Amino acid sequence: MRASFVFSEVITGLRRNVTMTIAMILTTAISLAMLGGGLLVVNTIDKMRVSYLDDVEVSVNLTADVSANDPTCSQEPCASLRQQLESNPAVESVVFENREEAFERFKQIFEGQPELVELARPESLPASLQVKLFDPERSEVIVQEYSGQAGVNDINDQNKFLDRFFGVLNSVRNMTFIIALIQAMAALLLISNTIQLSAFTRRTEVGIMRLVGATRWYTQLPFLLEAVVAGLIGAVLSIGLLVAGKFVFFEQVLGATGGIIPQISLLNVLFPVAPILLGVSVLISAITGYVTLRLYVRH
Numbered sequence: 001m002r003a004s005f006v007f008s009e010v011i012t013g014l015r016r017n018v019t020m021t022i023a024m025i026l027t028t029a030i031s032l033a034m035l036g037g038g039l040l041v042v043n044t045i046d047k048m049r050v051s052y053l054d055d056v057e058v059s060v061n062l063t064a065d066v067s068a069n070d071p072t073c074s075q076e077p078c079a080s081l082r083q084q085l086e087s088n089p090a091v092e093s094v095v096f097e098n099r100e101e102a103f104e105r106f107k108q109i110f111e112g113q114p115e116l117v118e119l120a121r122p123e124s125l126p127a128s129l130q131v132k133l134f135d136p137e138r139s140e141v142i143v144q145e146y147s148g149q150a151g152v153n154d155i156n157d158q159n160k161f162l163d164r165f166f167g168v169l170n171s172v173r174n175m176t177f178i179i180a181l182i183q184a185m186a187a188l189l190l191i192s193n194t195i196q197l198s199a200f201t202r203r204t205e206v207g208i209m210r211l212v213g214a215t216r217w218y219t220q221l222p223f224l225l226e227a228v229v230a231g232l233i234g235a236v237l238s239i240g241l242l243v244a245g246k247f248v249f250f251e252q253v254l255g256a257t258g259g260i261i262p263q264i265s266l267l268n269v270l271f272p273v274a275p276i277l278l279g280v281s282v283l284i285s286a287i288t289g290y291v292t293l294r295l296y297v298r299h
Helices: 003-016 018-053 064-069 078-087 099-109 114-119 136-146 158-201 203-211 216-255 266-298
Strands: 057-062 091-097 128-133 152-157
Touching: 003 018, 003 216, 018 158, 018 216, 018 266, 057 078, 057 136, 057 158, 078 091, 078 128, 078 136, 091 099, 128 136, 136 152, 136 158, 152 158, 158 216, 158 266, 216 266
Parallel strands: none
Antiparallel strands: 057 128, 057 152, 091 128
16 A cells, blocks of 8 residues: 555545535544543542542531630540540541630631731630541541530531532533533534545545555545544644643633642643543544444445
């Protein structure tokens, strides 16, 4: 098989149906860019889960009378409650935080909102026992066991907040994948139509080649490579869109979260997302092209 002939046929086919080719490349690029965005969200969620779960605590907030009258947690019922928590096999450590310490932490958290800090008073914040677990995902055990005990006002499970927070990010991820799927279906239809149009345009020369003994693969390979080349161009364009989005959009949006959501690095885009997009584009383009040619030739 003469490689120069095959590649010249590929270039000719792409130039002959230039509008369809551009539409196919752009649709493929948008679809793969959405897929890449979803993969970046998945990677970000995984990193955040690992990072935040190490710092997840369960705050056992004490009642107002205990918070006011026992600033060192040396009296009942705070002392016995602390001893119970420390002896629990699921608990790694217990730290008591009185009202003054809670107020200092409150001022650090909201130092960017001085009006709120001025309105707050130590008496409005409860003392608490900050419980760190060996397995943060088993925080429900502490909630069920110690809720309603003497001296306990309520229990704040940070893991529930993280679950809600990750639920929002998962919804963004799912929406991105849905849009990518819709765009992928449009790209598949464009690939199929482009190949059919290209084959129809060159039906006479293909028929002559078959009459002189050319194999089916020899006559169909240029059409198949057209789809693969267009898919690869779309994949490269989608990677460029993700890189541009990282500098133009993601850095500003994620920076506005104050570090709650970590920044997406250029390495995250280039590996493993970029190879995945290139592989998906080649695989989908090749399969779509092959199936289209088989059905069209038979028809």
